[in-house]
Amino acid sequence: MTTFSELIKSIISDLHQAGFIKDADDLQRLANLALDQTLLTDTRNDALKQIEMRCHVKWLGDLYLPRLSQKDWWGRLEKLARSTKKR
Known part of the structure; x- marks a missing residue:
């Protein structure tokens, strides 16, 4: 299983x-x-929410990455979004 750090x-x-x-x-x-474990939990959680928002199809999912199929790219972003919720 890929960790949040590896995935990001x-x-x-x-x-x-x-x-x-x-x-x-x-x-x-x-x-x-x-x-950053030295930051307040609220600060870390806000950053995770911001990352999750960027995983949307209309944000980073809208970008074209030549070496990945759109399905692979969206799959990776979806995985990242799920991993932000687990943290």
């Missing part, structure tokens, strides 16, 4: 490779907040 790193890498640097950097910033 993989998606950030996919975004970088496809040239979506701003989106990748934004997701990295949110991941850093979500994973």
